[in-house]
Amino acid sequence: MRNVTAENITETFTGYFGDDTDPRVKQLMSSLAHHLHSFVKETKLTHDEWQYALKMLQWTGDITTEERNEFVLLSDVLGVSSLVDMIHSTPEATSSSVLGPFHISNAPPRAFGADFKGDFSGEVVLVEGVVRDTSGNPIPLASVDIWQTAPNGLYSSQDEQQDINSFHGVFTTDQQGRYAFTTVRPVCYTVPSDGPVGKLLNATGRHPWRPSHLHYIVSAEGFRSLVTEVFPDDDPYLDQDTVFGVRNDLVTTYQPQAAGTFPEQGLELSGKVDGPFSKIQFDPILMAQHQG
Ligand code: BEZ
């Protein structure tokens, strides 16, 4: 196209694709150009605004390290990470939710009924559940990788006071598909807000808080892996998670239990609990690989 105009630039862009362009790449890039060009026209984007946006992207790259990926965080606070999750989820399985940057590979294996809390103080919680398939059958030998903040709101990788394995562990479900452990209640915390994402949140009058949660990656042979989170129903940030991770089926009630009622019959728990504690039940449902 020799005479490129505001009217024909999108069509011109897609006309430049080579004949052997992968069809999916063609579809993605055509749609991206269409939406980007429409955005520029609709908002009458100025030179200064576009330069500013490019500087923000450059800062996002500059601040990104092995430990901190600001692009992922940007995707999270823009709702894109959650949207990609949601359009690929199936209603029969447990909803997926954001992974976040604090998962560690090679977390230690933990026995059924293990204790996460050690000497940390806080509200003691017994977490129990059964991993099931979409027909309700328990899945034995599923891997349940769980991580959370300490009561100070920090993950082990953010906190020099904690061992790297603190509040991380991988359970294997028993023959009835069960897992169980004791811990202290995780707390709400803020996503990193000292970079471009923080600036964006600030400019749009948003806060950086996430409601308290336990992270899960549940996997089993023949099933799709599930990356998800579990939230308490009384958290002040439940309705305003800055990364849009909350779904109805991921909200649980911390049920208060009287002192002296621990351990439960039939559970072999290694944590010692004398006083009152809370109990939550979370049963992840996995979709078979061939389903959906
Ligand atoms: C997290 O839950 O660990 C997390 C999720 C998204 C961004 C930052 C942290």
Ligand code: FE
């Ligand atoms: Fe988290």
